[in-house]
Amino acid sequence: MEQMDLIVRNGVVVLPTGVEQVDIGIKDGKIKVITSELAASARQEWNAAGQVVMPGMIDVHVHFSEPGREHWEGFSTGSSMMAAGGCTTFFDMPLNGIPSTVNCEALLDKARLGNKKSVVDFGLWGGLVPGNEDDLAPLAKSGVIGFKAFLSTTGNKEFEAVDEMTLLSGMKQIAKLGKVLALHAESAAITNWLxxxxxxxxxxxxxxxxxxxPILAEVEAVERALYYAEITGCALHFVHISSEAAVGKIEDAKSRGMNVTVETCAHxxxxxxxxLRERGSIAKCAPPLREASEQKKLIELVAAGKFDMLTSDHSPCPYDMKDPKDFNxxxxxxxxxxxxxxxxxxLELSQTNHIPLEQIARMTASAPAERFDLADRKGKIAVGMDADLAIIDLDTPFTVTEDNYYAKHKQSLYMGHTFPSSIVGTIVRGKVVVQDGRVLENEGIGKNGQWQKPEGTQLVDLMG
Known part of the structure; x- marks a missing residue:
């Protein structure tokens, strides 16, 4: 057998067909062979004995703020952070950069920065905002993963919430383009008035x-968006859903055959x-963290497979924005x-709620890849796929500290939390970028990330 570039041996591997102890042979960034006791040699080997090998996470919802607000978070620190967490592909949201990603020029500028600086692979969302309807088709052809819009006030003058007419006309166009619209679903009228x-x-x-x-504001926005989707035929993805009642509306829509998916977030x-009561603004988000009774319902929904995927909604800022002088x-x-x-x-939820690892792999890898047209190369451990792997020690706890958190700003709700498992390795297209829990990109291996576009998309010639 030909020499491999990398062999991961002796690991308990989470495959689409189940969990098996096998070896993985990697060549030219792809998984070449999966078998027990692989006889081939390799330039590099990883002994995964006692470790679990999962498909690298695909996080479809992060906010890196480059260009324009790299001092909030940029591709370099942000992607290192994702790599340290076993994430091999992330999708950057379009709103916090300056300019926001609402036209092709902004899209390609951001893509160039990502290709230059990112440690792991990435996709890019485009935005739907008032006035950019003519930009939707060029953005789709240029390779956006999908489009993002807000039904509530954004607090960001560069990326405004959609009005109803923009939403309907945008959804009609997005449906024709065969793309997905991701929605922050909270009623602006209700939340602003309250x-x-x-x-x-x-x-x-x-x-x-x-x-x-309130939960009612989330439910109203979800229901309204579903009505609009029925009229326009637009595929929807609801981000950071925080209530059982909203999931119920989405489940009803799925049962009627609607093209809709839903995520919730780890927090x-x-x-x-x-x-929020105890720690203040460090725990502030929108939608807000719910009461403990609702949190319990969300965990039960995850265990029951009612959420299609899990995401981070990583949304950092300089800490003075969390703690303004005249605090409010x-x-x-x-x-x-x-x-x-x-x-x-x-993985913590898997251990405490008896959720199979195969189900975790689906929510964190294969479902995102399938939904956003990357399943030809991403999302599962199989021959011919990109060699994107997260290697886990299920039995060694990991306590979050400023020293092991790779984000630009270390203030986090997770600080001090102890997870029952650790990420010991991350491999992106066959290249080891995290070893023994340490990101290697600062030790001479260079940047590794590539812009991932949905199958079949082509760049628009912006010079023409």
Whole structure:
């Protein structure tokens, strides 16, 4: 047999067909062979005895803010963080960079930065905002994963929420383009009205913040978007859903044959509203962390397979934006920093709630790849696929500290949390980028990431 570039030996491997102890032979960035006791030699070997080998995570929801706000988080620090968490591909959201990714010029500028700086592979979302409907087709042809829009106020002047007419016309075009629209689904009318009432009364506590973003606001927005999708034929992906009632609406839509998927985030599963009460703005996000009773329901829904995928919604900022001088919880930045910990959180849930590893692999890898047209190369451990692997020690706990968190800003809701498992290795297209839990990109291996476009997309010639 020909020499391999890398062989991962003796691991317990999570395959599409089940969990088996096999060796994985890797050549030219692809999985060449999967078999027991592989006889071939290799330039490099990884002894995975006592370790679990999973498909590298695909996190479809992160916010890196480059260009324009790299001091919040950029491709270099952000991708190192993702690699440390066993993530081999992430999808960057379009809103926090300057400019936002709402036209082809911005898309290609961001792609060039990612190719230059990212440690792992990445996809790029395009935006749907008022006034950019003519940009949707060129963005789709140029390789966006899909489009993102907000039904609630964004707090970002570069990326405004859609009005109803923009939403409907955009959905009609996105349907024709064969793309998916990702939605932040909270009712702007409800949340803005409740917020104004609270602030006018001087009520700005954690409980007041939760009251301004009730489950009803999420359910109303989800239901309205589903009605619009029925009219336009648009495929939808609901991001960071935080309530059982909203999942129920989405389940009903799926039962009617609608093309819709749903994610939740690790922080909704590991934490609840008590964290906001106790730790303040570091635990602020939108939708908010729910009460413990709702958190329990979300975990049960994950165990029952009602969520298609798990994501981080990594949304960092400089800490002075979390803790402004004239402190008002409503004015503090709303976002959780924690992209490194989604796969670890999923594994914690697997152990505490008896969720099979195959189900975790589906939510964190194969389902994202299938939904966003990367399944020809990503999302599972199989011959011919990209050699994207996360190597895990299920029995060695990992406690989050400033020293082992690779994000630019170390303040995180996860700080001090102990996961029951550790990520010991990450391999991206056959290249080891994390070894013994340490990101190697600062030790001379260079950047490794490549822009991943859906199958069949071509770049638009912007010079023409």
């Amino acid at each position: 917020k104004a009432e609270k602030e006018q009364a001087g009520c700005v506590s954690a409980d007041d913040y939760l009251a301004t973003r 909704y599963l590991l934490f609840n509203h008590d964290a 919880l409503f004015q503090a930045w709303g976002g959780i920093s924690g992209g490194q910990f989604t796969l670890l959180a999923a």
